[in-house]
Amino acid sequence: MSELLISITPLDWLLDPLTHDFMRRALMVSALVGGVCGLLSCYMTLKGWALMGDAVSHAVMPGVVVAYALGLPFSLGAFVFGVGSVALIGFIKQKSRIKEDTVIGLVFTGFFALGIVLVSKIKSNIDLMQILFGSPLGISQADVKQTLIISFVVIFILLLFRKDLMLYCFDAKHARSIGINTGILHYLLLTLLSLSAVVGLQTVGIILVVAMLITPGATAYLLTDRFDRMTILAVVSSSFSSALGVYISYWSDIETGGSIVLVQTLIFLIAFLFAPKYGIFKNQSLINND
Amino acid sequence: MNPIFKSHEKDFMRIEADQVCVDYNGTVALYDASLNLKAGSICGLVGMNGAGKSTFFKALMGFVRPSRGKIRINGIKVNQAQKEQSVAYVPQNEGIDYSFPVSVWDVVMMGRYGGMNIFRIPRESDRRAVFHALERVDLLDLRERPIGSLSGGQRKRAFLARAIAQRASVLLLDEPFSGVDVPTEKLMAELFLQFRQEGHTILISTHDLNHVRDFCDFVVLINKTVLAYGETSEVFTSENLNKTFGGIPPNPLSGPESSKDFVNE
Numbered sequence: 001m002s003e004l005l006i007s008i009t010p011l012d013w014l015l016d017p018l019t020h021d022f023m024r025r026a027l028m029v030s031a032l033v034g035g036v037c038g039l040l041s042c043y044m045t046l047k048g049w050a051l052m053g054d055a056v057s058h059a060v061m062p063g064v065v066v067a068y069a070l071g072l073p074f075s076l077g078a079f080v081f082g083v084g085s086v087a088l089i090g091f092i093k094q095k096s097r098i099k100e101d102t103v104i105g106l107v108f109t110g111f112f113a114l115g116i117v118l119v120s121k122i123k124s125n126i127d128l129m130q131i132l133f134g135s136p137l138g139i140s141q142a143d144v145k146q147t148l149i150i151s152f153v154v155i156f157i158l159l160l161f162r163k164d165l166m167l168y169c170f171d172a173k174h175a176r177s178i179g180i181n182t183g184i185l186h187y188l189l190l191t192l193l194s195l196s197a198v199v200g201l202q203t204v205g206i207i208l209v210v211a212m213l214i215t216p217g218a219t220a221y222l223l224t225d226r227f228d229r230m231t232i233l234a235v236v237s238s239s240f241s242s243a244l245g246v247y248i249s250y251w252s253d254i255e256t257g258g259s260i261v262l263v264q265t266l267i268f269l270i271a272f273l274f275a276p277k278y279g280i281f282k283n284q285s286l287i288n289n290d
Numbered sequence: 291m292n293p294i295f296k297s298h299e300k301d302f303m304r305i306e307a308d309q310v311c312v313d314y315n316g317t318v319a320l321y322d323a324s325l326n327l328k329a330g331s332i333c334g335l336v337g338m339n340g341a342g343k344s345t346f347f348k349a350l351m352g353f354v355r356p357s358r359g360k361i362r363i364n365g366i367k368v369n370q371a372q373k374e375q376s377v378a379y380v381p382q383n384e385g386i387d388y389s390f391p392v393s394v395w396d397v398v399m400m401g402r403y404g405g406m407n408i409f410r411i412p413r414e415s416d417r418r419a420v421f422h423a424l425e426r427v428d429l430l431d432l433r434e435r436p437i438g439s440l441s442g443g444q445r446k447r448a449f450l451a452r453a454i455a456q457r458a459s460v461l462l463l464d465e466p467f468s469g470v471d472v473p474t475e476k477l478m479a480e481l482f483l484q485f486r487q488e489g490h491t492i493l494i495s496t497h498d499l500n501h502v503r504d505f506c507d508f509v510v511l512i513n514k515t516v517l518a519y520g521e522t523s524e525v526f527t528s529e530n531l532n533k534t535f536g537g538i539p540p541n542p543l544s545g546p547e548s549s550k551d552f553v554n555e
Contacts, residue, residue: 046390163410167400170390173381177351178404178456179373225391225436 017250026136029147030203030242030260034212036151038238039158040196041217042231043189047169051101052086053213055108056190057197059085061115061206064131064198069122075150075198082194083187085111112206134205134257136246147199154195157188165189166227203242204257211261212238219268222275237267302329303365304460304491305350310359312345319345323359323516327493327508329459330486334502334522335495337512338535344464346512347495351379351462363460371460375404378453380463383445388438394448395433398423401455423454428477443474450481461485461492467501479505499531 008016017023044053060078067077085107092103119128130138139147158165167175168185176182193213200209216238220230245260273280305327312320320342327333337343348354350361352368363371371377378401401423402416412420424430427447432440437448446466453461466478482505485492496502502509502522509525511517511534518530 046387160408163403166392167403170392171381171386171400173351173353173385174379174400174452175403176353177372177377177379177462178375178401179369180404221391225438226393227391227396230391 013247013251017247022137022139023246023250025139025144026246026256027243029139029144030136030246030256031239032151033147033199033203034216034238034240034242034260035235036154037196037200037209037212038216038234038236039155039231040192041213041215041238042220042227042234043158043165043169043217044193044213045217045221046166047189049189049193050210050214051104052190053193053197054210055089055104056082056085056193057200057209057213058108058206059111060194060197060201061112061131062118063115064201065115065118065122065126068126069118073146075146075195078198079191079194081111082197083190086190130205131201132205132207133255134201134203134208136203136256137249139202143202147202150195150199154192154199157192161185161188162231204260208257208261211264212242215261215264215268216241219264219271222268222271222278225277238264241267303327304329304331304363305493306362306365307346307350308360310346310349310356310361312342312349312354313357314354318514320349320512321515323512325510325516325519327491329489329491331508332482332486332492332506333494333508333510334506335493335510335512336497336499336502336534338497341513341534342515343495343497343512347462347464347493350493351377373404375456376458377460377462378456378458380446380449380453380461380466382464383442383469385464386445386449388445390437392437393433394424394429394435394437394440395420397437397448398433398451398455401452404456419455419457420451423451426454426481427451441471442469443471446470447474447477450478459490461490463492463494465496465498466494467496467498499526502526 017027044050060082063077063079063081064074065077066072067074070077089100089103089107092098092107093100096103098106115131116128119126119131129135164175164180164185165188167180168182168189172182175185196213197206197209200212204212216234217230219237220233223233224230241263242260245263246256248254248263249256249259271279276283303326305325307323307325310320310323311318323342323346335343335346345354349356350363350368352372361368364374364376366374368377398420399412399416402412402419403410406412406416421430424433427450429444429447429451432444437445440448446469467475470478482492486507494502494506503526506522508520509522510519511525511530513534513536517533518525
């Protein structure tokens with residue numbers, strides 16, 4: 001085994017997997033999904049919606065199962081349950097004395113449990129493990145198509161409304177006072193979150209998708225003081241770690257979702273330690289000269 | 291037509307609130323609050339926390355809907371006035387996330403968003419407005435800095451610049467004097483006087499009585515309703531302040547006990 005590894009040159013390491021159809025597909029989908037989730041993660045981290053991202057990504061589970069069982073696009077089911085969970089969180093919070101983080105935890109675990117029960121009850125060819133952990137290496141042609149469509153819709157909307165959404169995250173009161181409808185922006189961001197969770201679960205699965213929606217944004221946040229640069233850094237680091245994760249998964253035969261998220265976490269740790277201005281071992285001269 | 295130019299009509303009303311009532315789920319926060327502010331005036335909105343001061347403020351900004359009464363800004367409905375970029379809001383320093391990755395220039399440019407098309411791409415006129423606004427608050431040299439690297443006073447000036455760039459005729463300021471250094475305070479005093487001459491109307495929500503006396507032509511005292519309203523020298527009596535603060539000094543330096551001193555000045 002070790003002889004085999006030694007005999008592989010770095011070029012082979014990169015090019016060999018590309019001879020397989022399923023690997024080309026997996027790499028393309030993972031990098032794209034990484035980019036989409038990376039872009040959205042900037043808004044999630046700046047708005048303080050990490051917990052909300054966790055909640056929505058888990059709450060889409062029953063929607064995915066029901067959609068599969070009924071032969072509908074899984075994105076539709078995920079969307080309905082994702083936005084539904086947020087509406088329910090808002091409703092319970094408003095009508096009871098329970099604090100928001102408790103309500104969020106309560107609702108998303110409830111939805112998630114419903115999803116698991118549905119999977120075990122509905123006789124179909126849904127693979128629970130595939131939903132929970134993702135499987136970009138085994139993604140079907142139909143799923144690729146759907147993922148492409150959703151990804152481009154999310155990217156298009158995020159680019160179109162990027163300044164409005166940025167302003168909404170930074171100072172929602174100002175946005176309202178200049179006549180921008182912040183209610184629409186709120187639900188737009190939630191919708192994008194649901195859709196990103198759906199494409200994200202293709203590659204890393206429901207359990208880990210929240211990492212895709214937080215980690216790239218957090219990493220980029222440590223590296224820059226500019227919003228535009230932050231989004232570029234988040235997209236690049238997220239796409240890169242997704243592709244690298246797939247490669248590592250291919251060569252060492254480990255779970256792809258776990259591999260992608262571990263690479264992301266590693267990149268975050270490097271930024272955490274060595275970011276020029278905000279890292280633990282920051283460059284003191286940079287700060288003094290600023 | 292830019293509403294600022296209507297300021298030459300002497301008695302043009304910028305803010306009209308007529309018997310405004312606001313309640314939250316059946317609890318009355320404000321009742322029968324009426325207020326008329328002319329173009330070119332500076333008014334302080336004074337009251338204790340929980341006295342309905344911020345509720346009144348929110349109603350004027352259209353953030354809460356009055357259950358009764360009506361509010362007009364420049365003679366039109368609040369949301370209409372907002373769409374015309376007539377209302378600028380200067381937030382409390384505490385209400386902003388200063389680790390947000392934006393530069394001073396970016397923040398001031400946000401004042402121009404409402405007048406841009408859907409892509410929010412700045413035109414030359416937008417850049418000029420931002421440049422001049424930064425010049426007026428003396429922050430031009432710091433425009434490339436991240437907003438978080440500024441001092442408390444500089445941050446306040448950045449948000450004032452945003453309101454200037456917006457070219458709004460009505461400015462609503464929430465606790466503008468907290469955490470502000472002396473140079474900024476001087477600059478604010480000058481700016482406010484210029485705004486007044488230009489026909490702007492400024493409403494300042496605060497519990498800082500000393501600054502109200504120094505800065506404001508008019509005062510509105512709030513305790514669930516408008517207790518007293520008029521020129522600062524007439525309204526700032528110890529009796530009125532006692533009513534407003536329920537006999538409790540709001541702070542040891544400028545509370546009702548010492549209020550006599552500055553009324554007699």
